[in-house]
Amino acid sequence: MNLRQLTYFIAIVEQGSFLKAAKVLRIAQPALSQHIANLEDELGTHLLIRTPRGVTPTSAGEVLLMHARKISAQLKHAKDDVRLEANTPKGDVALVLPPMLSGYLAPRMVMRIGELYPQIQLRIIEARSLKSYTLVESGRADLGLIASASDTPPRQLHSFQLYQEPLFLSQKRLMLR
Amino acid sequence: MNLRQLTYFIAIVEQGSFLKAAKVLRIAQPALSQHIANLEDELGTHLLIRTPRGVTPTSAGEVLLMHARKISAQLKHAKDDVRLEANTPKGDVALVLPPMLSGYLAPRMVMRIGELYPQIQLRIIEARSLKSYTLVESGRADLGLIASASDTPPRQLHSFQLYQEPLFLSQKRLMLR
DNA sequence: TAAAAATACTCCATAGGTATTTTAT
DNA sequence: ATAAAATACCTATGGAGTATTTTTA
Numbered sequence: 001m002n003l004r005q006l007t008y009f010i011a012i013v014e015q016g017s018f019l020k021a022a023k024v025l026r027i028a029q030p031a032l033s034q035h036i037a038n039l040e041d042e043l044g045t046h047l048l049i050r051t052p053r054g055v056t057p058t059s060a061g062e063v064l065l066m067h068a069r070k071i072s073a074q075l076k077h078a079k080d081d082v083r084l085e086a087n088t089p090k091g092d093v094a095l096v097l098p099p100m101l102s103g104y105l106a107p108r109m110v111m112r113i114g115e116l117y118p119q120i121q122l123r124i125i126e127a128r129s130l131k132s133y134t135l136v137e138s139g140r141a142d143l144g145l146i147a148s149a150s151d152t153p154p155r156q157l158h159s160f161q162l163y164q165e166p167l168f169l170s171q172k173r174l175m176l177r
Numbered sequence: 178m179n180l181r182q183l184t185y186f187i188a189i190v191e192q193g194s195f196l197k198a199a200k201v202l203r204i205a206q207p208a209l210s211q212h213i214a215n216l217e218d219e220l221g222t223h224l225l226i227r228t229p230r231g232v233t234p235t236s237a238g239e240v241l242l243m244h245a246r247k248i249s250a251q252l253k254h255a256k257d258d259v260r261l262e263a264n265t266p267k268g269d270v271a272l273v274l275p276p277m278l279s280g281y282l283a284p285r286m287v288m289r290i291g292e293l294y295p296q297i298q299l300r301i302i303e304a305r306s307l308k309s310y311t312l313v314e315s316g317r318a319d320l321g322l323i324a325s326a327s328d329t330p331p332r333q334l335h336s337f338q339l340y341q342e343p344l345f346l347s348q349k350r351l352m353l354r
Numbered sequence: 355t356a357a358a359a360a361t362a363c364t365c366c367a368t369a370g371g372t373a374t375t376t377t378a379t
Numbered sequence: 380a381t382a383a384a385a386t387a388c389c390t391a392t393g394g395a396g397t398a399t400t401t402t403t404a
Contacts, residue, residue: 001256003179004369018384031370033385043256045263052378052382060263067255071248078244079178079220086222086237181394195359208395210360229357229403 001042003075005035006068009047012036013065017054039064090119096132096144097124105145133157178219180252182212183245186224189213190242194231216241267296273309273321274301282322310334 008025012032015021022029040047047061057065093113097105106124113122125141133154135141145162146154153159169176185202189209192198199206217224224238234242270290274282283301290299302318310331312318322339323331330336346353 001252002181019382027369028371029384030372030386034369037385043259043263045259047259050377050384052384054383059267060259063262064255064259067251067258071251071255074244074248074251075178078241078248081244082220082222082224082237082241085240086220086235090236196357204394205396206359207361207397211394214360227359227402229359231358 001039003072005039006064006071008032008035009039009061010065010068010072012048012055013057013061016056020054088119089117092121092123093143094123094125094135094141096127096135096141096146098128098132098145098147099126101145102126178216180249182216183241183248185209185212186216186238187242187245187249189225189232190234190238193233197231265296266294269298269300270320271300271302271312271318273304273312273318273323275305275309275322275324276303278322279303 008021011021011025012018015024018029018032018036022032025032036048043060043064045060046058047064048055049058095109102124110122110124113120125135127135127144129147132141132144132146136144136146136157146157146159147165148154153161185198188202189195189198192201195206195209195213199209202209213225220237220241222237223235224241225232226235272286279301287299287301290297302312304312304321306324309318309321309323313321313323313334321334323334323336324342325331330338
């Protein structure tokens with residue numbers, strides 16, 4: 001007994017005929033006959049009542065149908081679940097922030113990460129931009145908020161621009177212009 | 178994704194190694210490698226962490242394991258259920274009883290059949306032994322309580338002896354001995 | 355470096371295809 | 380008589396085996 005047989009069995013019952021099911025499944029009708037024959041052999045009972053205009057399940061067939069549908073749903077569910085688990089970020093993540101900003105950003109980020117990615121343990125490290133780059137590049141930190149002198153993002157790292165910091169040259173009395 | 182892959186995956190996790198699982202499953206180790214590789218390909222994630230002394234499931238692997246066990250149990254359950262349903266007697270059953278006995282036996286039998294085989298609808302027909310044989314033999318009745326002159330059961334029918342009826346030649350005054 | 359897993363390849367069993375026959379109304 | 384399933388037979392894909400290499404604590 002295998003999933004292919006169950007899938008085919010479901011299709012045959014739903015289509016009410018081997019021929020129609022074969023078309024839907026895009027395989028030849030004799031292949032279906034074979035699979036169902038094997039199933040019936042293994043289970044030691046007829047599953048379908050054959051008539052000149054299609055098939056209907058026997059009571060044993062109906063019992064199998066119920067289970068087959070459940071199994072097939074569980075299988076789909078399993079796939080989805082595994083893919084979800086695989087794509088869920090988790091583990092320890094070290095984030096480097098500049099000392100000036102960390103007091104302001106850290107609490108907010110810990111909260112937000114906790115909501116979005118409950119499986120992540122966030123750790124905050126304080127360091128200035130230059131040190132931050134080294135930490136991230138060497139793998140001692142996973143994420144860093146790094147200032148860039150030019151408009152280009154730091155090399156060798158995956159980066160995107162968060163915001164732009166306006167810097168003013170300010171003077172009480174006009175000395176430079 | 179198929180049942181074979183799931184079964185093998187369960188065995189590998191339980192044995193903690195491809196090699197041990199291969200021995201338990203009585204197949205070659207590379208076959209297992211292939212199956213798990215295919216599974217991992219299809220699900221787009223690693224399922225096992227390989228070390229030089231065996232394997233342990235990743236978190237995705239643990240999720241799959243849980244589902245795989247459920248599916249495998251469900252499958253076994255399905256088989257049992259189908260076989261049970263297939264072997265449960267059901268439908269209309271016509272039973273022929275001799276008129277003398279039917280009044281006594283019929284109520285008891287209807288009750289008992291109802292308990293043992295709830296899916297059977299029992300119908301009682303009254304007829305003498307000779308007629309009974311004809312009814313059962315022709316298929317108009319399914320079961321019959323038939324007296325046999327000799328010790329051998331009625332031919333052409335599946336029979337077993339229910340009881341033996343003692344017949345006495347009784348006389349008030351001794352006329353025959 | 356020593357175990358366990360992965361790779362390369364070969365072979366065979368089972369899935370699937372085509373042509374035809376059988377069955378049941 | 381006709382539509383549908385079964386059977387017979389062939390082909391191809393995927394599962395399993397043997398020999399060997401690669402990996403990692």
